[in-house]
Amino acid sequence: MEFDNNIPIYIQVIHDIKKDIVTGKLALGDKMISGRDLALMYKINPNTASRIYRELEAQEICFTKRGLGTFVTEDKERICNIRKDMANDLLEQFISGMSNLGLQKDEIFSMLEEKYQKFDITENVK
Structure with missing residues (x-):
């Protein structure tokens, strides 16, 4: 995983783990890897793994x-x-970014519809 220097590492790893859970990569009740293994997997300090x-x-x-x-x-x-919550965060970032480009709601919807039709969503759903 490539870390963003502007966001604390532990928050990025938490987000990655949450993503694994909501997508089913980690199922309800699954045993998670040990803190030591988490530190090795993400190449982070064991204290950071404990904090996570x-x-x-x-x-x-x-x-x-x-x-x-x-x-x-x-x-x-x-x-x-x-x-x-994760979906809402993505939507807020998307809408904010599009608004910062000066796009209006109808333009955003039109662009989204066009892009969505070209995008095979089944490739990204697991």
Whole structure:
């Protein structure tokens, strides 16, 4: 993963893990890799990996069973809400960017419709 220097690494990794969860790469109740393995996978400090798991627990995205490891939440509604939040963030960035270019709502919709028709969405849905 390439990190953006303008965003703290732990936030970027949390976002990546959330994406894996909402897309089903990590299923409800799945055991997550250890903090040590997370640090190796992302090439980050083990303390940062611990912080990531603490933050995910605070957001109720995962939970730890002492002696067994860390697991993805089993709360399907929680995952649906995370997915909606992530989608809303993307939409806000998109709309803000398009507005900053001086485009109006009807122009944005027209461009979006045209691009969507050329885009095979099934390639990006897993």
